[in-house]
Amino acid sequence: MDWRLGMVAFVVGQFGLVGVGCAPDGTPPSRLAARTVPTVDKATLDACMVCHSTKEMQRGPVLDGLPAWYLEAQLKKFQTGQRGKNPKNKAEQLMGAAMSKIKTDTELTALAVHFGKLKPKPSLRVIRGDVATGRALYATRCASCHGDKGEGKRELNSPPVNVQEDWFLMDQLRKYASGQRGVHPGDAGGVLMKAAAANLSSTDLRNVVAYIAKNLTVTPPLQKVGPPKK
Ligand code: HEC
Ligand code: HEC
Missing domain, CATH: 1.10.760.10 (Cytochrome c-like domain)
Incomplete structure (x- = not known):
């Protein structure tokens, strides 16, 4: 199994939620579809994409392809103030404020699963080094x-x-x-x-x-x- 699906499966297992793809036991997607799939609210996702797409000049990182477990853990850090409250880190504070868009823990997990399923995006290389x-x-x-x-x-x-x-x-x-x-x-x-x-x-x-x-x-x-x- 692709490792990223594995990660989604991990989150799925932990929270009783279902992502697209095979379950750890190999259950095909058609069987999974019968169970509850948490949908990401379109308005919330649009709000995230204001800063997390490649379209803006001033923006946050592309999240596509980071594993759901990591995205979820970071969102929880923003939620509890472990990230996003350090006055020295202005970018993080922007993200901290954006947490008000996420209304419930289910939605938080669904967002993590959503971005975790997306393919990593090709990017410009801008850092020079040895x-x-x-x-x-x-x-x-x-x-x-x-x-x-x-x-x-x-x-x-x-x-x-x-x-x-x-x-x-x-x-x-x-x-x-x-x-x-x-x-x-x-x-x-x-x-x-x-x-x-x-x-x-x-x-x-x-x-x-x-x-x-x-x-x-x-x-x-x-x-x-x-x-x-x-
Ligand atoms: C106003 C702009 C803005 C909005 C809106 C926003 N973010 Fe962010 N986000 C950022 C910035 C900037 C960072 C990077 C913070 C830093 O540099 O420390 C970030 C970081 C993150 C990270 C951590 C990434 C990592 O690899 O550490 C996650 C996860 C994340 N955002 C998810 C979301 C989600 C989900 C939404 C929608 C609910 C959202 N963001 C809305 C600006 C935004
Ligand atoms: C002792 C284990 C450890 C070592 C050694 C380590 N890292 Fe990390 N790294 C982590 C952990 C754990 C995190 C997640 C931290 C968090 O949640 O803020 C992390 C986060 C990161 C991130 C942030 C990713 C993101 O999406 O926000 C980068 C970049 C990174 N490490 C690069 C490196 C590089 C480059 C080195 C070597 C110079 C390194 N790390 C050495 C454990 C380690």
């Missing part, structure tokens, strides 16, 4: 939690890093490194990741992101010629 140095850094500093292929590790609450746009990876790494993310004491995963980014310079971060974008990201770059390789 790929060889980044590769070595990734192997020693990141792979243990995010996997050799950047596929993430559910058991460590470690998301994949091979589906997001490179600017967003860079942006979030800078935020962990500078105390804009992973600072809430209740945010165990964030605190762990903050420690992992702690003593890396911005050159280190650029190198590791350039490596991820070139070698691990599952979608091709949108441009024909990427940032120059050194």
Whole structure:
């Protein structure tokens, strides 16, 4: 089974909800359709897409292809104020305010399942760095939690890093490194990741992101010629 369907199945199992695709026991979609499928309210989704599509200049990350378990966990962090309340992180505060669009926990889970089922989107590569140095850094500093292929590790609450746009990876790494993310004491995963980014310079971060974008990201770059390789 595709790992992303596996993740959806995990969420489905945990919350008694049903996504599209085969159940863990291989039940075909036609049989699943008979059970309740949580639908995402169109108005809510439209509100999310104001910031989470590729159409806006000033925007949040593309969420497509991140696993439902991770999206749900992050939405809960915004809901409880573990993210979105740090005055140093203006982008996160925007997202914190947007949480008022989500009315119920069922809707929150349905949104996570919705984005988790979408295919990752090809993106422009905009981060330049030394790929060889980044590769070595990734192997020693990141792979243990995010996997050799950047596929993430559910058991460590470690998301994949091979589906997001490179600017967003860079942006979030800078935020962990500078105390804009992973600072809430209740945010165990964030605190762990903050420690992992702690003593890396911005050159280190650029190198590791350039490596991820070139070698691990599952979608091709949108441009024909990427940032120059050194
Ligand atoms: C006003 C713009 C805005 C709206 C509306 C908005 N978001 Fe966001 N969202 C953001 C920004 C900006 C970030 C990145 C925050 C940061 O940089 O720390 C974000 C981050 C997220 C993340 C975390 C992604 C990650 O990889 O850490 C999730 C999940 C998310 N949004 C889901 C949603 C959903 C679901 C909706 C609709 C209910 C929504 N957002 C509406 C701006 C918005
Ligand atoms: C000890 C385990 C661990 C190590 C080592 C680690 N990470 Fe993480 N990482 C995590 C966890 C857990 C999260 C989720 C944190 C959260 O919920 O805020 C995360 C989140 C991230 C995110 C945010 C993804 C998103 O969609 O918002 C990025 C980017 C990232 N890690 C990159 C890296 C890179 C690059 C390295 C190596 C320099 C690294 N991580 C090392 C555990 C780790």
